[in-house]
Amino acid sequence: MNLPAALLAVLLSFGPSTYTVKPGDTLYSIATAQGTTVSALTALNRLQSPSVRVGQLLQLSSTVAAPAVQQIAGVTVTAPAQVRMGDAFVLRLSGTRAQEATVRFPSEVGEDVRLPNEVLKPVVSAGGTLVFGRVVLGKTTPVVYEIRVGEDVMRGSIPVTDQRQATQHLNLPSSISSRMQDPARKAEEEAVERAYALRTAQQWSQPFQVALSTRLTASAFGQPRTYTAGSPVVYHYGEDYLAKPGTPVRAVNAGVVVVAGKYPVRGGLVVIDHGLGITSLYFHQRRVLVRVGQTVERGQQLGEVGSEGVSNAPHLHLELRVRGEATRPAQWMNRIWPQ
Numbered sequence: 001m002n003l004p005a006a007l008l009a010v011l012l013s014f015g016p017s018t019y020t021v022k023p024g025d026t027l028y029s030i031a032t033a034q035g036t037t038v039s040a041l042t043a044l045n046r047l048q049s050p051s052v053r054v055g056q057l058l059q060l061s062s063t064v065a066a067p068a069v070q071q072i073a074g075v076t077v078t079a080p081a082q083v084r085m086g087d088a089f090v091l092r093l094s095g096t097r098a099q100e101a102t103v104r105f106p107s108e109v110g111e112d113v114r115l116p117n118e119v120l121k122p123v124v125s126a127g128g129t130l131v132f133g134r135v136v137l138g139k140t141t142p143v144v145y146e147i148r149v150g151e152d153v154m155r156g157s158i159p160v161t162d163q164r165q166a167t168q169h170l171n172l173p174s175s176i177s178s179r180m181q182d183p184a185r186k187a188e189e190e191a192v193e194r195a196y197a198l199r200t201a202q203q204w205s206q207p208f209q210v211a212l213s214t215r216l217t218a219s220a221f222g223q224p225r226t227y228t229a230g231s232p233v234v235y236h237y238g239e240d241y242l243a244k245p246g247t248p249v250r251a252v253n254a255g256v257v258v259v260a261g262k263y264p265v266r267g268g269l270v271v272i273d274h275g276l277g278i279t280s281l282y283f284h285q286r287r288v289l290v291r292v293g294q295t296v297e298r299g300q301q302l303g304e305v306g307s308e309g310v311s312n313a314p315h316l317h318l319e320l321r322v323r324g325e326a327t328r329p330a331q332w333m334n335r336i337w338p339q
């Protein structure tokens, strides 16, 4: 038998981590026997219903190896060995046909993710040929990626580790929490969603840098929290920097201002589009000094720290999003690509 290299790579990566459905099997019995869950198998195999048929080949989430390097049709793909929920990461492609490849993340189907399974073209830059991935907060099943080069298709997966943080109960006074119900909130959400949908060219060439040099608060990125007693648990999508009111807030990198104004929840808000689906958001400012459409440089002042919107003390809430999903800001700082 003389297998093409691409097929061999697929067999090597999936051979020991698939299961063929046998008579009498149910999704539940398979999940139990394989140490995974029905929901994980459903998501991983993109099943439309919980019924399986004899002979069906299932991918098993819990045992999929982390292929650090795989090859397909002359393209070498390098993926992180593992990621955490809330991570941004890059898949690196190399080889003569790397720029012909398209990449998707099929595991996003069925997840609470904007534009799941989007067909992505790799970015070609001095850092190589790469595609951004994101691990939405709350996700614990592996990230599955699919690379296409011409007629060749390859899949790989990256295990996700849970960060397991205790839920923080903010118990905000109703004078602050009522802003969550402000009628103007609809326009606010629409403004940020428009920014998240942008797919412009890369605007930055230098490493990202912090927006404020003050210390972070105890409210960590990704922390589950409630705003008032009994309210639903939501994730903290950014990092909080404590600072005196009026402290300059600076752009983490070059880009174009796509939102600038005062909003009920985020207060004085600036959103910068850095290109490639990457946005940074700066919340709760008492003054905003830039306008929509303006190009900003890394380190340029955007506004002043305040406590506007849903906030109980002067601070900057900073977010860094990949195609609209919040990623860990600290991961971006002092480097050009997330790690």
Ligand SMILES: [Zn+2]
Binding pocket: 219, 236, 238, 239, 240, 316, 317, 318
């Ligand atoms: Zn915050």
